[in-house]
Ligand code: SF4
């Protein structure tokens with residue numbers, strides 16, 4: 001079994017060595033949704049982790065302390081290898097160092113340079129390719145005892161590319177009015193397989209094929225998104241959201257949107273495991289290079305100006321009413337700089353933006369009343385802005 | 394004036410440099426010759442040799458400390474993010490960093506990383522570069538990448554000055570910094586032997602002076618300080634000898650360092666301003682400067698939370714080495730609040746220390762922490778327990 005992170009997830013490569021794949025962030029969020037993370041976090045804090053650090057890490061460490069019983073109640077095997085894809089988040093490095101320190105798991109580092117200048121320079125790509133060839137693949141071969149077969153990798157990548165094509169079509173369906181999907185809360189279910197252990201599997205490709213068919217049908221029928229309380233019929237607000245969702249109160253959080261007729265048409269979170277909507281696809285003809293490109297292009301690996309460009313583009317292309325930032329207390333990678341993102345996006349688009357603060361999996365930092373208040377006044381603001389714009393024309 | 398002992402005069406000069414949030418020393422250096430440029434850099438490490446080789450002054454930017462009133466900077470950061478980026482933005486927005494022609498943001502954590510992009514937006518006319526350092530330590534892999542990054546930096550600095558930077562120039566700068574590192578190694582060795590003669594509050598200020606002075610002048614200053622400190626006998630106290638760790642980025646207020654010392658601890662090693670001691674020995678300076686800088690980084694550099702430990706056994710070895718070689722009796726973990734690198738690293742380091750029966754204590758601070766009493770009390774209790782422990 002292997003463990004690796006969602007951004008920079010090299011699922012196709014891990015499958016080449018017959019590894020089962022576990023993603024600690026996904027375990028943490030599953031535990032969050034099942035209301036188990038609060039205890040894990042406190043256990044980890046009792047074990048010496050600071051209250052200040054990323055709660056994903058603590059939820060994971062707490063789960064391991066509790067005997068490594070996974071979110072579903074079934075035991076999780078200890079990983080044979082930790083593939084430290086150091087992509088867009090510094091905490092990843094410490095996270096796997098902590099697990100290695102405590103449980104002695106072997107770790108292999110894949111250092112993905114940051115797009116500090118807003119682009120992938122050739123030396124960055126070469127560096128990642130070289131690490132894959134000279135460090136990562138040989139280590140995976142040794143630990144698994146399986147020899148690397150590049151044609152097997154190509155085959156998985158063919159599957160990935162097909163699924164990616166369909167995923168993009170699904171996410172971009174939100175450009176329609178009404179949007180047939182929710183591109184944040186709903187998108188969590190759409191990105192689930194492809195951002196985790198299933199990208200490259202024929203089953204995943206099929207899932208996306210079916211999903212796309214269903215969504216296209218909804219577009220033809222002029223239907224809105226499905227929510228936990230059924231179909232949303234009256235689309236009043238179209239939003240772009242930046243930042244990961246809160247998991248401990250995921251349903252309540254979502255309800256605050258659809259109750260008001262707000263649909264998220266695009267989100268940056270739906271790109272954490274790969275930015276596909278600007279054209280990138282896994283390329284079976286250049287498999288290793290394309291793995292490198294994939295890692296380098298993950299959302300959290302983009303610099304702040306690129307993130308702002310992307311959000312402004314979404315607001316324009318998806319005809320959104322504005323931007324909502326869900327700032328996560330845990331997550332410096334996303335959060336540090338978001339207030340500037342907010343200002344810049346407002347300045348460039350002229351659309352109102354709002355800021356709320358929650359956490360990923362620490363229930364202590366989700367204040368439903370505060371969030372609801374903020375959202376309500378934000379919707380009021382959008383309404384007022386609409387009236388003002390209409391009057392001006 | 395005539396009666397002020399030289400060591401005090403030196404420390405006063407360093408204190409004045411430290412207090413000057415307008416960076417007048419930098420302005421004066423620039424004004425002394427036409428066309429001079431200064432480049433700021435943040436913790437932990439940048440290859441200052443390249444900036445120096447371009448004829449520019451590298452300037453260490455370590456936040457605003459406890460004297461700067463942060464007004465605008467707070468509007469850019471949520472409450473759960475450390476202080477150093479907001480006070481640095483405050484310095485920038487209030488024009489205090491106008492004397493800098495550019496800023497380098499090293500790869501230390503996601504906060505500084507994102508700050509590099511913020512700087513690009515807030516100061517569009519300035520040279521800004523994110524400095525990535527390898528987390529793979531093989532010469533042919535991480536080394537190759539690092540050399541190519543150094544090439545890019547060298548080219549950009551050359552563009553800024555309007556002329557290429559030669560290998561010979563970089564070699565000359567490497568020699569200058571080798572001297573500086575040697576002087577600082579001597580300073581640290583001296584303090585470890587006679588911590589009552591060179592209190593850390595002073596050593597810290599001497600090191601801080603190196604953030605704004607040209608390295609040649611700073612080397613001289615460090616040497617003078619060692620001589621002057623040795624010339625003035627000071628009372629030796631029965632203090633516990635400790636290593637202070639965790640302060641590699643956001644700085645504790647000077648009063649906090651003093652408090653720890655007053656509470657009965659001699660700080661015999663630390664991780665302040667690691668840029669001055671990052672490369673552990675002399676970098677060879679004969680013809681292949683970028684490769685040598687890279688090798689020194691990969692194989693002979695200090696350890697901090699911002700750097701990946703390739704093997705589990707490596708974790709904590711740098712700190713243990715500090716403890717052993719300096720004859721320390723304990724470790725004080727002092728980390729900035731909300732500092733993911735320092736705080737995530739801490740439990741691992743503590744575990745290593747526990748296995749080697751090295752006592753430790755831990756607390757958090759912010760650069761503007763005002764209340765010293767709790768820290769004094771905690772450090773005092775720690776010092777007492779060490780003494781009891783060693784007496785037993
Ligand atoms: S800091 Fe953010 S990106 Fe990094 S592991 Fe935590 S939640 Fe994920």
Ligand code: SF4
Nearest residue numbers: 475502504642643732
């Ligand atoms: S204090 Fe810590 S979290 Fe803050 S910028 Fe420095 S290294 Fe990053």
